[in-house]
Amino acid sequence: MFGADDTPIAFDSFNAEIVVDFDGGWSELRRLKWSRTLDATWHTDRRCYFLTLMLDGPVEVDRRNVALAQMAPYGGRRVRLVPPDQTIHSVSVADGEARAMRCFLEADLVESVCARPPSFEERAHLGSIDLSGGPLEWLLLRMYREMSNGEIGLRIALEGIAREIAVEIARAIEGRRAGTRRLSGGLAPWRMRLVLERIHAEGPLPNIIELAAICGLTSRHLGRAFHQETGRTLGRFIAAAMAERAGRMLEAGVPVGAVGAALGYSSSSSFAHAFARETGVLPSSIRDGHRHRGSRTS
Incomplete structure (x- = not known):
């Protein structure tokens, strides 16, 4: 190797x-x-x-x-x-x-x-x-x-x-x-870095309006530039980051309600709906799987 x-x-x-x-x-x-x-x-x-x-x-x-x-x-x-x-x-x-x-x-x-x-x-x-x-x-x-x-x-x-x-x-x-710098789809690297750092930071997830304000752009401009840069919509990227962070917390045994609150959702049901839409499974199934694995090893 x-x-x-x-x-x-x-x-x-x-x-x-x-x-x-x-x-x-x-x-x-x-x-x-x-x-x-x-x-x-x-x-x-x-x-x-x-x-x-x-x-x-x-x-x-x-x-x-x-x-x-x-x-x-x-x-x-x-x-x-x-x-x-x-x-x-x-x-x-x-x-x-x-x-x-x-x-x-x-x-x-x-x-x-x-x-x-x-x-x-x-x-x-x-x-x-x-x-x-x-x-x-x-x-x-x-x-x-x-x-x-x-x-x-x-x-x-x-x-x-x-x-x-x-x-x-x-x-x-x-x-x-x-001797040229390849274009980055209209979004400067420093702005992309700000977006990624905020999305992956601890605490509640940002919305597009907040990210646009951080970058000093309109929401429409940021969304278009991000899509040109990555081939994905900013909303889908935020959802993927949510699923990734939530999955780690659920695997660690954090209750579903606490995970949703940590990510900024107003209720457990709204978090569960968003998680299921992104991953195809309910967060409770991951939480239950963690609990069952723990009981088998104890």
């Missing part, structure tokens, strides 16, 4: 929650905990592109490509991309706990889309591009949701998403060659 050599990083605890192999790569959900600053240098396999989506917790203070030491730090991002055969130096915050999804894609899957294979320099500079808040982050969130749900056809679904991710990386390579 190809990947990144990060064995020198000594975490206090490490848990790989889910690991899934698929044609063209593999992904994992992992939870990490550390009690001191971690200063490490690691190297990516020459056969793979390495992506990380930070789900919660602190991020690095600094992350530098050793070959590009003169460049500014590019740690602290929600989405990180490290191309093949790169040496990275990273420094963590002093202590913390974090959850992340890591995805490794075969280099051939990405570079077969390019007009010609990228050089070492092109690969190295690719990692300095901030790809957060755009199509790549949305695709990684889709991959995370598939892995969290664990439904039938998981590997097939991940293969399809991985191919879309490969296309986005290849487009970033070609865009840099052309």
Whole structure:
């Protein structure tokens, strides 16, 4: 299994929650905990592109490509991309706990889309591009949701998403060659980042009016730009985030009413209706399943 050599990083605890192999790569959900600053240098396999989506917790203070030491730090991002055969130096915050999804894609899957294979320099500079808040982050969130749900056809679904991710990386390579910045559907990356951060923040879910106000746009403009950027409506994206957060709380044994209240619903019935519309199942069925599993293990 190809990947990144990060064995020198000594975490206090490490848990790989889910690991899934698929044609063209593999992904994992992992939870990490550390009690001191971690200063490490690691190297990516020459056969793979390495992506990380930070789900919660602190991020690095600094992350530098050793070959590009003169460049500014590019740690602290929600989405990180490290191309093949790169040496990275990273420094963590002093202590913390974090959850992340890591995805490794075969280099051939990405570079077969390019007009010609990228050089070492092109690969190295690719990692300095901030790809957060755009199509790549949305695709990684889709991959995370598939892995969290664990439904039938998981590997097939991940293969399809991985191919879309490969296309986005290849487009970033070609865009840099052309000296142009690929258009993002009319929504600036900083605005997309604000939208995603608010949707995935703790507390009640936002509505489109609130998100538009955060971005300084009208609701119509934001909705249209978001759809052009992601191919999904903003309302459906918020609903998917609701189902994801609710599912985690229900699996943890939180009562249905408390889950609905935490997400900002006025009643248990309105939450149950919204959850069922998005997932096809009632939240009580997930809650009951958790209780039954607990009784079998006690």
